[in-house]
Amino acid sequence: MGIVQRQGIRNTLISYVGLAIGFVNTILILPRLLTPGQIGLTGLLVSFATIGAQVSAFGFGSAGLRYFPYFRNQGRNHGGFLPLLLGLPLLGFVLVAIIMSLGKPLVLRWYSAEDAMLLSQHYRVAIALAGAIMLGALQDAYLKSLFHTSFASFCQEILLRLLIVGAAVAYSTHYISFEGFVLAYAGAYAVVAVLLACYLAVIGELHLRPTRAALRIKPLGEMLAFGGFALMSNISGTVLLNIDSIMVGAKISFAAAGIYLIATNISTALTLPFRALNKTAFALIAEYWKESDMGKMGLFYQRVTRVNTLLGCYLALGIGLNLDFIFGLIHRPEYAAGSTAVLLLLAARLFDGITGVNATIVVTSPRYRLDLLFNSSLAIAVVALNWLLIPRLGLNGAALSYGIALVSINVARTWFVWQRFGLQPFDGRIARILAVAAGAGLVAWALPETGNIWLTLLLRGGVLTVLYTAGVLLTHAAPEAEALLANLRNRLAR
Structure with missing residues (x-):
């Protein structure tokens, strides 16, 4: 078994364990131990730091993955690649730290007097946190290039979350103050960055001495140009993931931002199967482009859309009804x-999951640069809609803004893929799945409350599962489900 395959299996296991820990942390533990305002503050600090880290790195994480093969085995230090990978982002971080420091009075004006005072006390933590996140991300990219990914995955997916919940428990038991908790929260990211550096040293890949040879292997201008494109593409996604909480905190309060952050975390559970499928979809669609096999791509597009619809509707109903x-x-x-x-x-x-493969088709196509246009448009739309709707509708305005922007951009992407490449994933089976989901959901929703949340969960979940599964099978809406059932029957027969 090759190193890539072994690392892939380990990363998959680590990811699932990390997801479980993350769900328990963000849904069950942290909201019990911290007030909405405290969660809102820590979420805001992470949001500011993540954006600062992205700008500081200037896309060099993506550039590292793209250009490391040209440096690999150029001497024991890979042609001085690591100092090049870290050097310019560190200079960028110094500039970003200065801008963040000088911009502190402007940022504080966005918030109420009480929240601004709290943010002012911890503002420097966001700057330090940006540096820790940046260094961790760059070392993670370097380790991916070296095909050493398991330890980084463990640190980021499991250890980081355990350190954060440990800090929350220490605060809730009065072992540390809230200021100590914030420092420990940021310190968890620093610990990950330090451990990645130690791991690089252990495997003999921590080469920090700069060399002029690095500038001759690949032109710096080319790497900067690619990094700039990657930055613009990545920052759009970062803004999309973080701007809601920032603007809710500014327009309402930190407490509202904390409540909204928990709502976001609950809804994120719906995206887990989409992410898993899209990881496979990316590699396969890229291969179809390489082979110019539009027929296979079209069939795969339909199949992934159908599976995403099948899983997405069930999970959305299961979460929403309970x-x-x-x-x-x-x-x-x-x-x-x-x-x-x-x-x-x-x-x-759910709409994004059903239509989301269109983004993979665009980004792997010869028209991949248009993905930057789509992402930028999405980020701008979210900011504009939040500005309009949060003051009028509060938390629901932020969620509605996100929904309108996400639906609009996916409609545009789907139309573009259809018009430009002649691919569209919808057929009668999708309509049947949606109809079955609507019917099963209405029946489960109409069931009366039992007075016991566990009994209500079992009753609604059981009815939804039986009706949804039976409806999908009887209408032949999903051949994949029928094949899975047939396989299960064969195994039981043996």
């Missing part, structure tokens, strides 16, 4: 104010 159960586990009634926002976000993420 929000009382989910918020009941938190034991803080104030977080339930995000229930409607969860439903709006679920609808938006």
